[in-house]
Amino acid sequence: LAPDFEINLPEKVTLRSFSEQNKPVLLYFMATWCPHCANDFAALSEIYPSYQDDVPIIAHSLDLKEKETLLNNYKKRYLGLESMHLLPGKESILRSYGIRYTTTKYAIGKDGTILYSGSGELSKDQWKVLLEGLKNSQ
Numbered sequence: 001l002a003p004d005f006e007i008n009l010p011e012k013v014t015l016r017s018f019s020e021q022n023k024p025v026l027l028y029f030m031a032t033w034c035p036h037c038a039n040d041f042a043a044l045s046e047i048y049p050s051y052q053d054d055v056p057i058i059a060h061s062l063d064l065k066e067k068e069t070l071l072n073n074y075k076k077r078y079l080g081l082e083s084m085h086l087l088p089g090k091e092s093i094l095r096s097y098g099i100r101y102t103t104t105k106y107a108i109g110k111d112g113t114i115l116y117s118g119s120g121e122l123s124k125d126q127w128k129v130l131l132e133g134l135k136n137s138q
Contacts, residue, residue, distance in 0.1 A: 001112045001113055001114070002015060002027070002106060002108045002112055002113070002114050003015075003093075003096040003097060004016045004112075005090070005092070005093045005096070007087050007088075007090060007093075013058065013085055013087060015027070015058070015108070015112070016112070018056055018108075019110060019111060019112045022110050023054070023055070023056055023110060024054075024055055024107070024108060024109050024110050024115075024134040024135070024137050025055070025056050025057070025058060025108045025134075026055055026056070026057045026058070026105060026106070026107055026108070026130070026131070026134060027058050027060065027097075027105065027106040027108060028040075028057060028058070028059045028060070028103075028104075028105045028106075029059075029060050029061075029062050029094070029097070029099045029101075029102060029103075029104040029105070030059050030060070030061060030062065030102050030103065031061055031062055031063040031066065031102050032061070032063070032066055032070060032071065032074045033063070034102040034103070036102060036103045036120070036121050037102050037103055038077075039121050040103055040121050040122055040127075041077075041078045041081060042078065043121075043122065043123060043124045043127055044057075044078075044080075044081065044122075044124075044127050045078040045079060045080035045081045046080060046124055047080075047124055047127055047128055047131070048080050048081055048084075048127075048131070049080050051131040051132075051134075051135060052083045054134075054135040055131050055134045055135055056083070056084075056085065057081070057083075057084040057085065058084075058085045058087060059084055059085065059086045059087065060087045060089065060090070060093060060094075061086075061087065061088055061089040062089055062094055062099050062102060062104075063089055064088075064089040064090075064091060065089075066088060066089060067088055068088055071086045071087070071088060072086070074086070101119045102119075103119045103120055103121060104117070104118070104119040105117065105118060105119065105122075105130075107130060107133065107134050107137075109134070109137040109138065110137060110138060111138070115133070115134070115137060116130065116133075
């Protein structure tokens, strides 16, 4: 099972809340200065609008210095990713997932089970396969 977490922004975001809604989640660890993350978000923004109702995305900064204002401005660069949660870094979350690299992603099924984890840029077609698999997961 994926480690649960809670971050309080204007709204409380927990991983558990998505399981309670019977929704899978894509958890993505990034930084605004990462060119590979920018490439991932550019590819993802082209196809994500078709999946946004079925597969929420939580992007979490691994740079603990990146604050909410910077992250919100960064997200505005990517039309199509408006519904993505972009969260400031929290050391306990990074530790519980053993995060060392940007572009690390976890595909988490509706029951909270980790279905896939990996890092590196994905093409638009690879994103489509990953999101389709999550959408149709049990």
